[in-house]
Amino acid sequence: MKLIEPIRLGALTLPNRLVMAPMTRNRAHDTLPGPSMAVYYAQRAAAGLIVSEGAQIAPMGQGYPNTPGLHSDAQLAAWRQVTQAVHAAGGRIFAQLWHVGRISHPDVLGGATPVAPSAIRPAGQVYTTSGLQPFVTPRALTTDEVAEVVGQFRQAAVNARAAGFDGVEIHGANGYLIDQFIQSSTNTRTDRYGGSLENRLRFLREVVEAVSDAWSPDVVGVRLSPGGTFNDMADDDSAATFTAAARLLSGYDLAYLHVVQADLGDGLTALRLTRDAYDGTLIAAGGYDRATGEEAVQAGEADLIGYARLFLSNPDLPERFATGAPLNAWDTDTFYGGGEAGYIDYPALDRTDAWLGAAAA
Numbered sequence: 498m499k500l501i502e503p504i505r506l507g508a509l510t511l512p513n514r515l516v517m518a519p520m521t522r523n524r525a526h527d528t529l530p531g532p533s534m535a536v537y538y539a540q541r542a543a544a545g546l547i548v549s550e551g552a553q554i555a556p557m558g559q560g561y562p563n564t565p566g567l568h569s570d571a572q573l574a575a576w577r578q579v580t581q582a583v584h585a586a587g588g589r590i591f592a593q594l595w596h597v598g599r600i601s602h603p604d605v606l607g608g609a610t611p612v613a614p615s616a617i618r619p620a621g622q623v624y625t626t627s628g629l630q631p632f633v634t635p636r637a638l639t640t641d642e643v644a645e646v647v648g649q650f651r652q653a654a655v656n657a658r659a660a661g662f663d664g665v666e667i668h669g670a671n672g673y674l675i676d677q678f679i680q681s682s683t684n685t686r687t688d689r690y691g692g693s694l695e696n697r698l699r700f701l702r703e704v705v706e707a708v709s710d711a712w713s714p715d716v717v718g719v720r721l722s723p724g725g726t727f728n729d730m731a732d733d734d735s736a737a738t739f740t741a742a743a744r745l746l747s748g749y750d751l752a753y754l755h756v757v758q759a760d761l762g763d764g765l766t767a768l769r770l771t772r773d774a775y776d777g778t779l780i781a782a783g784g785y786d787r788a789t790g791e792e793a794v795q796a797g798e799a800d801l802i803g804y805a806r807l808f809l810s811n812p813d814l815p816e817r818f819a820t821g822a823p824l825n826a827w828d829t830d831t832f833y834g835g836g837e838a839g840y841i842d843y844p845a846l847d848r849t850d851a852w853l854g855a856a857a858a
C-alpha cells in the first residue's frame with residue numbers, strides 16, 4: 498500500500514491516504530463558521546479525508562474563543578456553506594465532535610464553571626477572551642449529567658448529518674472530556690463512570706454507541722491519544738488503559754480509529770499498541786512527513802496518515818507529495834485566531850491565482 502493510493506473508509510472511497518488532521522484555528526465568528534472557513538476547507542479538498550477542527554457539541558463544551566459550535570440552527574446553517582464548498586471541490590469532510598471538559602474557563606462559558614469527571618484542576622493556563630488565565634477547578638458532573646452529555650454527543654451527530662458532513666470523528670484525545678474520563682489522573686469518580694478501568698471507559702463506550710446509533714457506525718471515527726500528556730494528563734498504566742480502549746472500539750465496525758503518536762516507553766508507541774489491539778482501519782498522526790508517512794503505510798503500521806501543519810500550509814499536499822514538489826513552510830504566528838492571513842493565503846502549486854479567485858468568489 499502507498500500513501501497516494503485509494504482506500505475504502507467505512508462508507509466512502511478515498512482517492513488517497515492523506516487525512517487533513519483536525520486543527521483548532523479560532524477563526525469562527527463567535528461560534529459561527531464564516532465564508533473564509535468554507536474557502537479554507539475547500540482549498541484542501543484534495544485530502545483523502547478532511548477532519549474538521551473540533552466543534553463543540555454544546556455551549557459547556559467550548560474551551561477557547563472563536564471555536565465553532567455544532568448545536569444551534571445558526572451554526573448548522575453556517576456549516577452547510579462549508580460542507581457544500583468542500584463537496585463542490587470534490588472533497589469529503591467529517592465533523593470533529595468536541596467537549597473540552599475542564600480545559601476551559603468561566604470567561605468563555607458565560608461565567609459558568611467548567612465541568613469534568615472529577616474536580617481536579619489542570620496545571621497551567623488557558624487562552625481566554627481576556628488573554629491567558631490560570632485554569633480553575635472544574636465541577637464534577639453528576640451521574641445524571643453524564644447521561645445528558647452523551648445525549649449532546651448524539652444530537653451533535655444528528656446535527657452534523659443535517660449540516661452535510663460525510664461523517665463524524667469523536668474527539669477522545671489530548672486531555673479533553675472523553676480522555677479525562679479514560680485516564681486515571683483525572684477520574685476519581687466512585688459511580689459507574691470511575692474506579693475500574695471498565696468504568697473509566699464507560700463514557701467513551703456510551704458516546705460511541707449513541708453516535709453510531711444516531712447515524713451509522715461506518716461514518717464514525719474516534720480519535721485517541723494513548724500515553725498523551727498534553728493538557729496535564731497522566732495514567733497509572735497507559736498501555737493497559739489504551740489497549741482496553743482500542744479493544745473496546747474494535748467491536749463497533751467504525752470507520753476508523755485515529756491515533757496521536759506518542760512514545761509509551763519500553764519500545765512501545767501509541768501506534769504499535771493500537772495496531773495490535775484494534776481490529777480496523779487506523780489513521781496515525783503526529784509529526785509525519787512525506788517519507789515517514791509513506792514508510793508507515795508501506796510497512797502496514799497505519800492505513801492512513803494524518804497531517805496537520807503540513808496541510809495547513811499546503812492546500813494541495815497530495816499533489817505535492819505525488820510529484821515531490823517543494824512544500825510551503827507554516828507560520829506559527831497565524832495558527833490561532835486572526836483573519837485570512839495564514840489561513841486562506843497559502844498558495845497551491847502554480848494555481849495561486851485560481852485560489853485567490855475562489856477566495857474572492
Ligand code: PHB
Nearest residue numbers: 520521551561670671673
Ligand atoms: C489546541 O488548540 O492547541 C488543541 C485543540 C485540540 C486538540 C489539541 C490541541 O485536540
